[in-house]
Amino acid sequence: MREISVIGGGSWATALVKILAENKIRVYWYLRRQLQVEAITREGSNPDYISFAKLDTDYIEASTDLADVLSKCQHILFVVPSAHLPAVCQQIDPDQMDNKIIISSIKGTVGPDNLLPSSFLAKSFGALQLNQAILAGPCHAEEIAVGKKTYMTVCAGDPLLRTALSNAFGSNYVQIRESQDLIGVEYAAIFKNVVGLVCGMAKGTNYGDNFIAVLVANAIHELEMLLHALGLDSVQIGSSSYLGDLFVTAYSQHSRNRTFGVLIGQGYSVEQTKDTMSMVAEGYTATKGLHDMATARGLNMPILNTAYRVLYNYMPVKTEFKLLERSMI
Incomplete structure (x- = not known):
């Protein structure tokens, strides 16, 4: 080329x-x-x-x-x-x-x-x-x-x-x-932005590293669930194409999705957060798209559901995270 x-x-x-x-x-x-x-x-x-x-x-x-x-x-x-x-x-x-x-x-x-x-x-x-x-x-x-x-x-x-x-x-x-694996890698790239948002919310509401580590571990389980629902049972989820992208978005200071979530966790509204940030956080729209798809397929994805209820149903972050705590495995 x-x-x-x-x-x-x-x-x-x-x-x-x-x-x-x-x-x-x-x-x-x-x-x-x-x-x-x-x-x-x-x-x-x-x-x-x-x-x-x-x-x-x-x-x-x-x-x-x-x-x-x-x-x-x-x-x-x-x-x-x-x-x-x-x-x-x-x-x-x-x-x-x-x-x-x-x-x-x-x-x-x-x-x-x-x-x-x-x-x-x-x-x-x-x-x-x-x-x-x-x-x-x-x-x-x-x-x-x-x-x-x-x-x-x-x-x-x-x-x-x-x-x-x-x-x-x-x-x-x-x-x-x-x-x-165009489909699996593309869906993983979309879902990791939602995970980055929720990890940011956790940070913004003053959860510690221990909880965020468990949150990410559960996010891996949700990603596996999503990929299996798409018929991608043979995916090697441990490769960098899937989990590497998820980890860097969940933990990096450069992650705009994590930054978006931090601001939401600190009490900013969605509109205030959008106005504050100069760059688009893809996880916001991805949350709705994936939630609609997961709901249609009958998938129970607590992390995705938490992001959706906070961002689109305007539920209090702290209340939703108390519920999320109970679903962590």
Whole structure:
């Protein structure tokens, strides 16, 4: 792979662009704001997200022209918040996506049908499964920005596509794990954001490390339950693609979902928390999507239920956590 189009201008998109440019992959990068484009072109950094990340502009062409960016090459990487994906796709002529390789690195369910991002993109553009891939963690943009050791999962049904993406994103500090489990890894990436929120709530309400450790252990059980309900009984849940991403989101100071939960635990309302944070916490919308799906399948997932009742039924955090304590195993 020598070139790729990237759709999205947030911190995760910026981190991925950084890796690609370092690997001398030409990046055609769509961003919504002209000020971002000008700053990236002039200064080699994204002024709005992880601005300390240095970008090699010799390999980056930033633009606010979505159609032009899509026309540049065959591989298209979507890195936008799940809530914004439908609006982005509505701006795209489906004919422009014929025979494109569609790559997703989005960690939330999409739309009223609670679709996986890869499923939504396939439905929007008629993409074949062999022409799709996903990128997952465990990794945080902030650590990629400063070149700290990072692990990433590349999922695709086509082995040649997996190899191409592994070469494009692997580096001396990014180690790639390849997988064919698009569904399992994508659901795990979505669920871990909910876990990060609840761990943050626990921290915000002054629970200690002991309780949070038990909370995470129970979250692993809930993830297994979810994956089995999807027919993924052979998944090796102990691998970094599943639990590594969950752990880093639950414990890291860089986790925006954990930060969102901390503020909720400290008494902020959902709207106040959204206003306070400059970045989207995917776990908020993911909570509703996964809760709807789990309810429809008759799954009892106490951690997911707690997140839903606090965020969408506006139940008191402390009351809900007292109930959650009783369900921990």
